Each structure stands twice: as C-alpha cells, then as structure tokens.
Amino acid sequence: MQPVCKKLTDxxxxxxxxxxxxxxxxxxxxxxxxxxxxxxxxxxxxxLHRKDLPGRPDIVLTKYRTVIFVHGCFWHCHDCRWGNVIPKTRADFWKEKRGGTIARDVRNRAALEAAGWRVIVVWECETRSEGELKSFLRSHLSAASTPSSIVG
Incomplete structure (x- = not known):
C-alpha cells in the first residue's frame, strides 16, 4: 500500500x-x-553495483549471500517525513514515476530472493545517525554471518 503523500509547492x-x-x-x-x-x-x-544481479544492488556481500539496497526516501516512497511528499507540479507524473520505482523494487527483490540472496533495504533517513545505522546493520547481519571482529 502506497502512503498518502502531501503536496509540496515547487x-x-x-x-x-x-x-x-x-x-x-x-x-x-x-x-x-x-x-x-x-x-x-x-x-x-x-x-559494488554488480550488473549480473537484478536491480544492481548498491552493496553485495558475496560471502554472506546478502545484498544491500540504499534507497532514497523520496524516490522509493518511504513512509517518513521525506518520502511522503510529492511536488505539486506534475503530481500525476511523479505519482506514476515513483509507483514504477516501487514496482521495480518488488520485482528485483523477488528475483534476488528466488535466486537465494538475502535482501536488506537501508533507507536514506536511517543513515542519519551512525549509532542507529550500526545497530540496524548488526541486527540484520546476524552474528552467524558476521566477522568475529564485530561480535560483542
């Protein structure tokens, strides 16, 4: 379900x-x-950006069979302060463009998971705090699949 977006004057x-x-x-x-x-x-x-994988993931952790996409909140319609806004000018164009991006994300994720890859999405707004980002990455890259240097 796509979030309700506020219109923003350009x-x-x-x-x-x-x-x-x-x-x-x-x-x-x-x-x-x-x-x-x-x-x-x-x-x-x-x-980085392996062309042979669906969606060219931003980061590929081959050893752990995990890919990470770093999504911009606006472009991928994240349900946050920055993703819930669409420009007033050409609103229909933006709605369609962003809807296409979401559909592409779903297709790419499904193709990667079907091929046995683990998919992690990091949203732009989640990168603003280094501590929270580190905690997020630790929790999503479980202790069993992480280098021993970060456990603990």
Missing part, C-alpha cells in the same frame, strides 16, 4: 528543477557512502 521553475533532477546521482550517494564506510569499519568486505 520553489523552482521547470528549467531549474530539470537541472537539479539531472544532477542527482544513482551511485556513490552520501547515504550509500555512509553505509559502505560503516560496513568496512565493521570488518565486512563487499562488491
């Missing part, structure tokens, strides 16, 4: 908005870099 004209949207990266975002840095400090080694 403060940019269409040319400025287009320029801003074109500048948004899909790889190496700040939230993704936070997760990668923390995983590395916890002793995990990983691969």
């Amino acid at each position: 403060v940019h004209n269409s040319e400025q908005r287009s320029r801003n949207m074109a500048a948004i990266r899909g790889k190496d975002t700040k939230p993704e870099m936070r997760v990668r840095s923390l995983l590395h400090s916890m002793g995990f080694r990983y691969r």
Whole structure:
C-alpha cells in the first residue's frame, strides 16, 4: 500500500528543477557512502553495483549471500517525513514515476530472493545517525554471518 503523500509547492521553475533532477546521482550517494564506510569499519568486505544481479544492488556481500539496497526516501516512497511528499507540479507524473520505482523494487527483490540472496533495504533517513545505522546493520547481519571482529 502506497502512503498518502502531501503536496509540496515547487520553489523552482521547470528549467531549474530539470537541472537539479539531472544532477542527482544513482551511485556513490552520501547515504550509500555512509553505509559502505560503516560496513568496512565493521570488518565486512563487499562488491559494488554488480550488473549480473537484478536491480544492481548498491552493496553485495558475496560471502554472506546478502545484498544491500540504499534507497532514497523520496524516490522509493518511504513512509517518513521525506518520502511522503510529492511536488505539486506534475503530481500525476511523479505519482506514476515513483509507483514504477516501487514496482521495480518488488520485482528485483523477488528475483534476488528466488535466486537465494538475502535482501536488506537501508533507507536514506536511517543513515542519519551512525549509532542507529550500526545497530540496524548488526541486527540484520546476524552474528552467524558476521566477522568475529564485530561480535560483542
């Protein structure tokens, strides 16, 4: 079920908005870099954006057969302060675009799980506190599958 979104007045004209949207990266975002840095400090080694896996997961922990997606709250419609907002301008376009993103996420997750991969989703808003993020990662990467250096 898609969350109810509040409409947000756009403060940019269409040319400025287009320029801003074109500048948004899909790889190496700040939230993704936070997760990668923390995983590395916890002793995990990983691969990035493997093209042979559905959805090109942001982080692939091959040894643990686990993938991590770091989702932007706006783009993937997270039920939080940042994900529950859609622009007033071209609202139908944004609703359809974000709905397509959610459908793609569901397909990719199902394909990965069917192939025996464990899927973890880290939301952008969950990366704001390093302590909470570390706790989240620890709990989702169970003690049985984590390096001995982070247990305890």
